[in-house]
Amino acid sequence: MQLGMVGLGRMGGNIVRRLLAAGHHCVAYDRDPAPGAELAKEGAQAVADLPAMVAALQAPRAIWVMLPAGAATEAALVTLAGLLSPGDVLIDGGNSMWKDSIRRGAMLREKGLHFLDIGTSGGVWGLSRGYCLMIGGEAEVVARLDPLFQALVPGKDSAPPTPGYAGDPRAEQGYVHAGPNGAGHFTKMIHNGIEYGMMQAFAEGLDILHHADSPALPAEHRLTLNLPEITEAWRRGSVVASWLLDLTAQALAQDPKLEGFSGHVSDSGEGRWTVDAAVASAVQAPVLAAALFARFASRDEDRFSGKVLSAQRKGFGGHLEAKKG
Numbered sequence: 160m161q162l163g164m165v166g167l168g169r170m171g172g173n174i175v176r177r178l179l180a181a182g183h184h185c186v187a188y189d190r191d192p193a194p195g196a197e198l199a200k201e202g203a204q205a206v207a208d209l210p211a212m213v214a215a216l217q218a219p220r221a222i223w224v225m226l227p228a229g230a231a232t233e234a235a236l237v238t239l240a241g242l243l244s245p246g247d248v249l250i251d252g253g254n255s256m257w258k259d260s261i262r263r264g265a266m267l268r269e270k271g272l273h274f275l276d277i278g279t280s281g282g283v284w285g286l287s288r289g290y291c292l293m294i295g296g297e298a299e300v301v302a303r304l305d306p307l308f309q310a311l312v313p314g315k316d317s318a319p320p321t322p323g324y325a326g327d328p329r330a331e332q333g334y335v336h337a338g339p340n341g342a343g344h345f346t347k348m349i350h351n352g353i354e355y356g357m358m359q360a361f362a363e364g365l366d367i368l369h370h371a372d373s374p375a376l377p378a379e380h381r382l383t384l385n386l387p388e389i390t391e392a393w394r395r396g397s398v399v400a401s402w403l404l405d406l407t408a409q410a411l412a413q414d415p416k417l418e419g420f421s422g423h424v425s426d427s428g429e430g431r432w433t434v435d436a437a438v439a440s441a442v443q444a445p446v447l448a449a450a451l452f453a454r455f456a457s458r459d460e461d462r463f464s465g466k467v468l469s470a471q472r473k474g475f476g477g478h479l480e481a482k483k484g
């Protein structure tokens with residue numbers, strides 16, 4: 160199949176690479192020409208602007224926008240909406256706010272265009288591991304683009320079968336048609352809210368282990384613990400074994416005290432929106448809320464837990480929060 164990709168950063172560029180490897184034709188655009196030129200060497204068709212992308216694709220076209228949520232995504236979608244023809248599909252694979260996706264779906268429908276909001280998880284590892292996709296939009300459009308999704312997802316063998324699972328087989332491949340527009344990004348928002356909570360749990364536990372030799376403790380209770388060895392052992396057979404733990408262990412193996420991190424942890428929006436959603440539906444979510452607030456607090460203090468969070472964010476998303484100087 161053909162796909163246009165707008166935004167060739169850490170995610171967009173590797174999505175193109177995974178599609179090329181599966182034999183799909185990709186037309187690639189980024190306002191910085193360098194990543195397009197790189198991808199052209201790997202088989203993509205790089206174009207200089209959005210009109211050129213639209214001209215290079217056959218109708219009905221499919222164009223995936225992979226840009227930072229907010230103004231950049233809005234501008235690209237509005238521009239493309241003015242260039243595309245009825246029946247074409249626009250995809251937003253970024254971490255957009257789900258209410259924006261409902262609004263954008265309605266705006267594009269008025270022009271006869273289709274819209275899919277696709278929460279895309281896999282970060283910088285998606286090229287080799289595949290991407291978990293959470294899709295919102297019309298069922299026929301999701302079915303039409305199925306060959307692209309099949310190329311992107313991790314596949315059935317990436318996890319052991321769940322005994323008793325009898326739902327849509329696409330979920331066993333690593334993608335879910337979550338519902339109409341908004342459902343894809345809502346699902347990804349909650350995925351990221353959970354991510355905050357899991358990350359924070361590791362960060363707090365490791366902070367306690369790190370301080371087990373604190374001079375504030377009675378001498379006979381002080382323990383000097385080896386975090387790289389403990390996390391490495393936990394990866395095998397323990398209840399908390401997980402990809403987040405793998406990434407944490409990797410970071411600790413390279414930098415046992417995580418001295419390369421400032422401990423100040425950023426956030427991109429999903430954690431805040433998760434807490435907003437919990438409040439709107441009167442659902443208690445103390446762990447997810449506390450994890451968000453811990454990130455705010457990290458900006459005023461220099462704790463080991465903040466360094467663990469930064470190491471994890473670097474591990475899955477390539478986010479850099481290194482110590483300055």
Ligand SMILES: O=C(CO)[C@H](O)[C@H](O)COP(=O)(O)O
Binds near residue numbers: 280281282351430472
């Ligand atoms: O979607 C992601 C991981 O699933 C991105 O890495 C996202 O940036 C993580 O959220 P935050 O930047 O708020 O930590």
